[in-house]
Amino acid sequence: MNFAAEFNALSGLLRDPDEETKAPAPGTVSRPNPGAIGPKELLNVKVPAVKPRVDPKEIWREDELVDPVDDDVDDGRETPSYEFLYKQAVDTADNFLGMSGKDNSSTSCEDLVVRIELPGAEGAAELDLDVKDTYLKLSSPRYKLSIHLPHKVDGERGKAKWDSAKKVLAITLRIIRDDPF
Structure with missing residues (x-):
């Protein structure tokens, strides 16, 4: 065969x-x-739709996560240069005797200062600033900045100061310490 x-x-x-x-x-x-x-x-034969399997040990699902800085699209605007500075409240007892236990590291600082250089900005009126507990957004016709902050801050009680001579915006934010050292 x-x-x-x-x-x-x-x-x-x-x-x-x-x-x-x-x-x-x-x-x-x-x-x-x-x-x-x-x-x-x-x-x-109709096949039933598959339901996503839920793990009882999971803390969150991927669809629940929301990225607060969602405008990472390059729209042609320039990203300004910035730096993080730290402020610490000290008095003479701290300075000369070291009685409070503070040192010169960022873990002993109370305030975070974000210093943003905007040389092409006309003034503070054209700047749109949005500060949340963990990120900062700044936009203007020429500049766009979206950054995550290195520490959790009090976004409601921050202070911003515009220096028109240097074209610098300084934003002072109180650091929130969840777990003190």
Whole structure:
């Protein structure tokens, strides 16, 4: 027996006996496909939608996360240069005797100062500033800045000061310490 005859015999075994089929010409091989195997009623079966599996140990889902700085699209505006500075409230006892336990590191500082250089800005009126607890957004017709802050701050009680001579915006924000050292 040759391969074609064996293949035709096998397809005859897999074919539905109630189905009328035209017999292939002798010496030719039909081209079966996965849809031709089995009864035709199985082809119209509705498959239920798969529900996403929820892990009982997960803290959050990906769809719940919201990135507060969502305007990272380059729209042609320039990103200004900026730096983070720290302020610390000290008195003479701290300075000479070191009685409060403060050191000169950022962990002992009370305020975060964000200093942004805007040499092409006309004035403070054209600047749009939005400060939240963990990020800062600044936009103007020429500049755009969206940054995450290195410390959690009190975004409601910050102070911004515009220096028109130097074209510098200084934003002073109170650092919120959740876990004091």
